[in-house]
Amino acid sequence: MTSTTATTSLGLVADIGGTHARFALVADDPAQPDHAQRVLCADYRSLQQAIETYLEKAAISGDAIDRACIALASPIRGDAIAMTNNPWQFRISELKRRFGWQTLKVINDFTAMALGVPHVSNEHLVALGGGPAEHASPRLVIGPGTGLGVSGLVPTRNGWVPLATEGGHVDLPVSSDDEIELLRILRRRFGRVSAERVLSGPGLVNLYQAYAQMQGQSGPFTTPQQVVQAAVGNSDTLARATLLQFCEWLGRVAGNAALTLGSRGGVYLCGGLLPRMAEFLAESGFRAGFEAKGRMRSIMEATPVYLVTDDATALYGSAEALGNEEVGRLQN
Numbered sequence: 477m478t479s480t481t482a483t484t485s486l487g488l489v490a491d492i493g494g495t496h497a498r499f500a501l502v503a504d505d506p507a508q509p510d511h512a513q514r515v516l517c518a519d520y521r522s523l524q525q526a527i528e529t530y531l532e533k534a535a536i537s538g539d540a541i542d543r544a545c546i547a548l549a550s551p552i553r554g555d556a557i558a559m560t561n562n563p564w565q566f567r568i569s570e571l572k573r574r575f576g577w578q579t580l581k582v583i584n585d586f587t588a589m590a591l592g593v594p595h596v597s598n599e600h601l602v603a604l605g606g607g608p609a610e611h612a613s614p615r616l617v618i619g620p621g622t623g624l625g626v627s628g629l630v631p632t633r634n635g636w637v638p639l640a641t642e643g644g645h646v647d648l649p650v651s652s653d654d655e656i657e658l659l660r661i662l663r664r665r666f667g668r669v670s671a672e673r674v675l676s677g678p679g680l681v682n683l684y685q686a687y688a689q690m691q692g693q694s695g696p697f698t699t700p701q702q703v704v705q706a707a708v709g710n711s712d713t714l715a716r717a718t719l720l721q722f723c724e725w726l727g728r729v730a731g732n733a734a735l736t737l738g739s740r741g742g743v744y745l746c747g748g749l750l751p752r753m754a755e756f757l758a759e760s761g762f763r764a765g766f767e768a769k770g771r772m773r774s775i776m777e778a779t780p781v782y783l784v785t786d787d788a789t790a791l792y793g794s795a796e797a798l799g800n801e802e803v804g805r806l807q808n
Contacts, residue, residue: 494561494622547588586625592793619747727765
């Protein structure tokens with residue numbers, strides 16, 4: 477961590493998800509956040525309260541901060557923000573005025589994740605086949621957390637431009653008879669079944685419960701952590717079958733997005749769920765699902781995939797966004 481002083485002009489960066497919020501301060505280097513802290517969103521009634529408490533605990537005067545970038549697990553449309561998987565609501569203009577910031581950018585969390593990927597060191601990248609990357613080609617950033625985030629990086633002469641997408645809400649790709657039956661069960665519960673209904677933390681539980689119903693079993697697990705632990709530890713056959721299906725579907729969805737984006741620069745798997753199951757993911761049908769694209773198989777076989785294990789990636793990206801004129805909603 478770097479040190480800060482009262483005379484240093486600082487930027488506040490934040491990564492706000494459905495469950496956790498991360499805050500940090502940056503001066504010049506996006507890859508060097510200071511005073512990083514993670515909190516439970518449920519402990520605070522609003523984003524404003526969470527920021528105020530963070531600054532108090534960090535013993536940082538609000539006058540030392542002149543800019544901020546807040547990454548949210550939510551679409552960003554207009555001034556009023558209502559998060560998708562979090563009850564927090566606010567107006568961008570009011571938040572900027574409350575803290576007296578000269579600049580405020582509010583961006584999608586996976587836009588921030590994408591911008592942060594180039595700042596992740598090699599020690600926090602786990603290779604999952606393919607390669608080498610074509611460095612002048614787009615990169616795909618995708619990952620299951622509270623939802624399924626999807627973004628991308630497009631190279632330009634002046635650096636990377638991130639794409640803000642809602643790619644987690646595409647249709648779930650099914651092929652086998654068992655998958656069709658799982659889809660039927662999920663459709664009876666949710667109607668339309670998006671990729672996120674399965675490829676997320678809550679989605680993993682949805683899939684586990686659907687598997688249990690299909691097999692005529694009780695399915696006692698109620699959290700994604702329980703399913704992952706039982707599957708990785710090979711202590712529950714239903715949980716293991718569920719996680720194997722999860723990984724294969726993730727490979728297919730990531731492969732579809734990679735083909736759409738033309739991301740020969742690599743695919744980067746982010747989020748808090750996958751690092752807990754890195755070895756299982758590598759040995760699963762993820763890569764097979766990723767590459768199974770018919771006449772496009774050779775392209776997919778050459779496309780590298782990396783698991784990102786640095787949980788500060790979105791904070792790096794939020795810091796990077798502060799100096800990128802192409803990024804985010806700028807409040808003047």
